[in-house]
Amino acid sequence: MAGVMKRWELRKPGRANLELASVEIPTPKPGEALVRVGAVSLNYREKLILDGPGPLAAPGPFVPTSDMAGEVVATGEGVTRVRKGARVLAHFSPPWLDGPPPRVDGMVPSLGGQLPGVLSEYVSFPEAWLVAAPRTLDDVKASTLPCAGLTAWTALMEHGAPRPGQTVVTQGTGGVSLFAVQLASALGARVLVTSGDAAKLDRVKALGAAHGIHRRESPDWEQAVLELTGGRGADVILEVVGGDDLGRSVRALASGGRIALIGILEGFDARFPVLPLFQSHGVIQGVAVGHRRGLEELVRAVDTLRLDPVVDATYALDAFPQALAHLDRGPFGKVVVRVGA
Amino acid sequence: MAGVMKRWELRKPGRANLELASVEIPTPKPGEALVRVGAVSLNYREKLILDGPGPLAAPGPFVPTSDMAGEVVATGEGVTRVRKGARVLAHFSPPWLDGPPPRVDGMVPSLGGQLPGVLSEYVSFPEAWLVAAPRTLDDVKASTLPCAGLTAWTALMEHGAPRPGQTVVTQGTGGVSLFAVQLASALGARVLVTSGDAAKLDRVKALGAAHGIHRRESPDWEQAVLELTGGRGADVILEVVGGDDLGRSVRALASGGRIALIGILEGFDARFPVLPLFQSHGVIQGVAVGHRRGLEELVRAVDTLRLDPVVDATYALDAFPQALAHLDRGPFGKVVVRVGA
């Protein structure tokens, strides 16, 4: 695979410093697989990293983004987990295989953060970082699983899944939330979605949501949840807003319910009233993507459920800045960069 | 059991309005058992209720306090769960038998709150509200189990118990925290205790704690926890301070760890930084006493472990105001009112 490939690099903080570089295609070392990247999906996190320094800012220069789907085109010595020709995903937090996350200096190492990113025509990764891609999705859709898909999966499934007939609340129409709508409704849960956009609420109902709650009409959205559940509250809430909104989630929680705390749209601190959490004996669970076993299970679930991830738009590799601009505008689902031909 | 008995009543908010009344000994209705109260233990909660109106304030006049041990002296028609002569405890949240808590208007009904209190020479309660007292404790010590003991039990055991070799953090030397020290060290956990009083830290080490952290010398106590655990953090933290202190707990948490949020000493709102909770994939669990099965299990554990609850002082029934004053000063363990002769 000798030759030259393109990849995006960031030499110093600030997305204005992104550069589409030409570099040698890497040769896989022992234990590595060389993957021709087919597609890369973007996450809200890219904005924090590219425009840092913030709490997630990585030292530049580096290759941004974490989520890719592609095909193994060569393998180094001793590789047994994948074969040439296999379609694969990269796992967001490579050292996290199962159980509680391993941390280094308090952080779980991740691609496009403390570890290399994937916005490149080829990447050469240790075989343990790769997972078989779903049979039923092309690279564009498959590339949405490693971060957004797995985050929704972990939030819903890894700490006590919602049961059929239970109520799940999701917020907005970003990638994680839409995956959660699709997965939770496939589980038989009743999904309530909050959004500030009536048209988006209609679209999310088409994905399986039972009810939309308009945040402008119901700014105290927790009251709407309580009304829609006859006062019981929601069994699982995916809190992607954070900040003071966590307090609303706490008040909307059913007895024995669980809040998956995922997002930081309102800041890096969260606040809530404790008495309702005492009375519900509820749980606030920190969620940061998930382990490799979870990704493997998600892939199997996607194939069985024929789950179809929502991609709002795709961009060519050299249009990465435009893809970021789309991300800034708040997509309905995922924004994906096509990397392969 | 005809005759007159004494009990404390509150006619209007404010502990100055407490009155030691003489009333008829009740006759047990069908399904009820009449209990001669032997001892009543006090909780921080009494202060909130007596000096309300606060979020827990109950409408007066009523009989305060929730925790008693005593003896069944008569039973109403159809009673099968207890017999005359049985030594019993009252369960703090009578309708909560197992599983998630049942709520009425958002609250789990409890004795000395929405339901009658126990600071009385006799009480007549439905048999389902009673649990066999431990064989190995007298009434004074047994009376400390229903709220403080069960809260510590629930916090430690009901959502994934600490394993031998894991680290548990407790705060201060109140009733719940001392029970947690005794239970967690009996489980083989390594218990770290924070306190602002060096003499109390010595006493708590005698109860089984491995290390004391002096809050004046280590105001950032979470750093001390991280140092004492080689950077791993604590697996279970019983957060009884609340408010901003929750943020310290979040930063002190091990991967996959759990914070049992119990206390409100610093107020009814809690705040914390979300990134460390994401990275640890940790949990904040609201804890409000516990279910009846938990109390039954605690009683069995106390008998097997020969666990000896820490009682700081006992007072006679008519000295209830002095007992409250002791509570104000911050006891080491529990303050108990002896009710029987």
Add this chain to the structure above:
Amino acid sequence: MAGVMKRWELRKPGRANLELASVEIPTPKPGEALVRVGAVSLNYREKLILDGPGPLAAPGPFVPTSDMAGEVVATGEGVTRVRKGARVLAHFSPPWLDGPPPRVDGMVPSLGGQLPGVLSEYVSFPEAWLVAAPRTLDDVKASTLPCAGLTAWTALMEHGAPRPGQTVVTQGTGGVSLFAVQLASALGARVLVTSGDAAKLDRVKALGAAHGIHRRESPDWEQAVLELTGGRGADVILEVVGGDDLGRSVRALASGGRIALIGILEGFDARFPVLPLFQSHGVIQGVAVGHRRGLEELVRAVDTLRLDPVVDATYALDAFPQALAHLDRGPFGKVVVRVGA
């Protein structure tokens, strides 16, 4: 509600001794509700009880059967859990509310066993024995939930639910198995069904099963399961045959999988090879119907999923012997006796 009603009674062992008696309509005692029974569904268990003495044989004379749906027509003093006019189910094991089952002399008391049966125009039961019926089902279909429905629910949900993409195996086309097919496929699991009848396999696929395994063509059905799962095995198996068949289930189990042991068609003893269970670290879970919280959750799930229980035939009250004969022939789903007009 003064008057006379009909009910089936068994004076001594043997179904030939069944008698349709006329007795007084009972008056609800304090804490009881009088229910006009709308429908009663039958279970395999009736055969064991009526034709005993066997391990489940109850002492005669008594009223047989356990599963009914009906309407509350009067309430005794102090009843708060149900109201006149409410549509209700009776809970199969009334004292089992949540958590592990309470046993009396080793048995969990149940209706139509150690407790009164329901094959009667009216029953007067303690309010705690009743649960709200699903809004979306009539009495005939609702009557199938308390034993067959709840058994399938408990087997699937109460000890770690199958995840989307996981494989569930069910056996045959009796009531429990068909509920399991409907519930598991609604959860996103891939359901494999064994049966000795090709036509029934077609019908069960229409209910959501992914594959049928013909037991005559594949007597070693565990091999078919291993082939259909690429060697992984099944994640959850509902073993309703028992006896030596348990060994097949053990060999068909995925790593970390679970066998819900439910049935005794092949006898009261089960046998299995232990090495495959060691290697899978699998679990054999005894299942006997379930607790009241489970029934409440099942009702909510049925309403949300619009789950439509499979009733093979209905019979009038006086045709109970014919209904039993139908049960002997092995129905596809449930046999129900219509009791109300």
Add this chain to the structure above:
Amino acid sequence: MAGVMKRWELRKPGRANLELASVEIPTPKPGEALVRVGAVSLNYREKLILDGPGPLAAPGPFVPTSDMAGEVVATGEGVTRVRKGARVLAHFSPPWLDGPPPRVDGMVPSLGGQLPGVLSEYVSFPEAWLVAAPRTLDDVKASTLPCAGLTAWTALMEHGAPRPGQTVVTQGTGGVSLFAVQLASALGARVLVTSGDAAKLDRVKALGAAHGIHRRESPDWEQAVLELTGGRGADVILEVVGGDDLGRSVRALASGGRIALIGILEGFDARFPVLPLFQSHGVIQGVAVGHRRGLEELVRAVDTLRLDPVVDATYALDAFPQALAHLDRGPFGKVVVRVGA
């Protein structure tokens, strides 16, 4: 580390064919660590393997045994998990890191089985196969953890640990059972031990057991368990006998209890009556050693609890046949081969 070392090899089935060979000390490959073995503990499994062909028989010639403690004396390129000078254990099932076990052809690969054994002066293993040894144990005692210790840990802790006050039953005085006595009593459980030897029962009580049940005086040992628990039964039973004895465990089980099925002393098939398992809603859990995270947790627990494994006798490396003969006689605890000087 050039030079020659001794190791035991088996060229064809039958322990008579064991040979103490002299071979080159291996050189660690990239990713490997060279360990100077200090001690090797023996398990019942060696007998099955050496004297096979049986279900566990491995193809000869090979190096037997699985459990060693030693010191890292050299590391290959790229090793980061261990350093020269570190004291380490080998993990019994190297590919099993966490979660459900990975299987190859139905088996979880293990040392001294499908993978190399450890009865050698040096071994060179991939770094991922190694775990830090406990600080508080020498190599002889530390060598008992990887199979016997971890099996007891997994049986007790990985599927719902016994709670203080609950009852645990162990059988006999082999290595797994004695670890279980020590661990379960350190957890506050009440441990009942069965044995056919009164003197051994006395010794096991000194390790923490609450009661001994003499199997000759109480051949129906399950009755003794029921009596000692007031009819409740045992919450966790470690079944090391297997065969028909599983039926006794099933009858001795408390509601919601769990049998950890570990042993095959009575054969490779197990039998039990299903009705008691239905009524207890109990679980039979297959246990085969455990994952690497479990071993890491056990090491931490041993250090915190100061748990002192029971070693019945030690033998020199060239006395391995005598050590096997001791194993045949049924040791009290573990038999260990000292390998280092």
